[in-house]
Amino acid sequence: MELRHLAGFVAVAEELHFGRAAERLRMAQSPLSQQIRALERELGVRLFERSTRSVRLTDAGRALLGPAKGLLADASVVRRTVRAAELGAVGRVAIGFAGASSYSCLPVLSRAVTTQLPGIELVLQGQTYAGEALGQIAGDTLDMGFVSLPVRRGITARVVRVEPLLVALPDSHPLAGRTEIALTELAREPFVTFPASRGSAVREATVQACHEAGFAPRIVQEAPDAYTLLALVGAGVGVGIVVESADTIRLDHVCFRRLAGADVPVLPIALAWRTGNRSAALQAVLCVAEQVLPTPPTYIE
Structure with missing residues (x-):
């Protein structure tokens, strides 16, 4: 059974018109x-009922359609695998991720x-924390x-x-009814954030943004991860500064509000790798990443 015959059968079965199927192929x-x-001679069955006005699948044709598509898909995987192997795009690539931001990019x-x-x-x-990956990449x-x-x-990043x-x-919280909150309005609030010793970029961005707003945040408790931080916020321990992706973590008694002002602090998230790593598998993954995770046009270095 030839794959090209199956491809022709699938095209006709989906188009139910020989002319359109031929054009598609x-x-x-x-x-x-x-x-x-x-193909009909090989299988010993009729796959289509043909007339001058219409083309319809027979029962045998309907039974063949699913397996035929599966075989063609498997053949496509085989071709890609062989081509990838020829280009050296085989092997294992270990990728580190942390925090809500990478959860949106990683899938x-x-x-x-x-x-x-x-x-x-x-x-x-x-x-x-994202900072832990840098040492492991190096x-x-x-x-x-x-x-x-x-x-x-x-x-390189x-x-x-x-x-x-x-x-x-x-x-x-009294400010929960607002749609936007100025950072200066949080100057007297207790803060919950991530540990300073673990390389948390969100912690560093929080402290820097508060300093630029004219105050030092009063940190009353540290949390090991975003889920725990938000649980502490919901329990009334304090307020927290988080990245926008954390909004996907839904906990009772926690709400998220935008920061007011023209210069809202942002946190760039990057894909990083060791500059001297010439692994063909890594380079192949980086090419795919460039297609599906392009640099945001709003980002300016």
Whole structure:
């Protein structure tokens, strides 16, 4: 059974018109008809009921359609795998991720790599903070990772997302009824944030934004991750500054409000890798990442 005969059958079955199917396959109608007849002879059944006005699938044709599509899809995967192997795009690529920002980017990249690079296994390694990935990339225990800027010497990074910062506060807070909150209005508030010792870019951005607003944040408790931070906010321990993607984490008694003003603090999220890493598999994944995670046009270095 030839794949081209199956491809012709699927085209006719979907179009129910030999002329349109031939045009879709970029071939003449007569050779397509010959392919269908050859497939019918091989299977010993009629696949279509033909008349001068219509083309309809027989019961046998309907039964064949699903398996035929599956075989063609499998053949496509085989072709891509062989081509990838020829180009060296096989192997394992370990990617580090942390925080709500990478959760939005990672599924997009992972699905694209699975589809376009079937010869590559993308190994996902979660970290608590984006800063932890930089040391692992430099030490070759990670091939690439989602990080915050700036990066250290010897690491290349490309921004893939720009995250505005939001205020997370208890829904019972006096400011919860507002749509926007000026950072200066939080000067007397207790803050919940991430530990200073773990390389949290959100912690650093929080402190810097508060200093630029004319005050030092009064940090009353630290949280190891975004979920815990928001749980503490919901419990009334304090307010928090989080990236926009954290809004996807839904907890009772927590609300998110935009920061007011023309210069809302933002946190660039980048995909980083060791500059000297010449792995063909890594380079292939980076090419896919450039397609599906382009640098935001609003980002200016």
